[in-house]
Amino acid sequence: MTKSHRDIEPVRDKLAQTLANWAGFDSVGITKRDGGWALSVFLAEPGYSTAQIPESYGGYPIVRRRASEFVPH
Numbered sequence: 001m002t003k004s005h006r007d008i009e010p011v012r013d014k015l016a017q018t019l020a021n022w023a024g025f026d027s028v029g030i031t032k033r034d035g036g037w038a039l040s041v042f043l044a045e046p047g048y049s050t051a052q053i054p055e056s057y058g059g060y061p062i063v064r065r066r067a068s069e070f071v072p073h
Contacts, residue, residue: 005030008037011058015039018057023047026067033063042067 008030016028024047029040039060043051044067053064 005037008039008060011060012039015041015057015062019053022051024051031063033061036061038063040065042069 012028012030019025019028019041024043024045026042026044029042031038031040037060039057040063041053042065043053048064048066051064053062056062
C-alpha cells in the first residue's frame with residue numbers, strides 16, 4: 001500500500017491526461033477514503049451525472065466530485 005502522497009502523484013497526473021478531453025472533466029486530486037489513498041475526479045455540470053468514470057485507476061479507488069467542491073490547497 002502506498003504510504004506517501006508523493007507516490008500517488010504520477011498516477012493522478014496520468015489519469016488527468018487520460019481524462020483531459022472528456023466532456024465535463026475539470027481536474028483530478030488526491031484524497032483519503034476508508035483509511036487509504038484515493039483519486040478525486042472533479043466534474044463540472046452537466047457532465048457530472050453522465051460521465052462514465054471508472055471505479056478505480058492504477059490500483060486506487062476513484063471518488064466522483066463536483067467541480068464546485070474543489071478547494072485548492
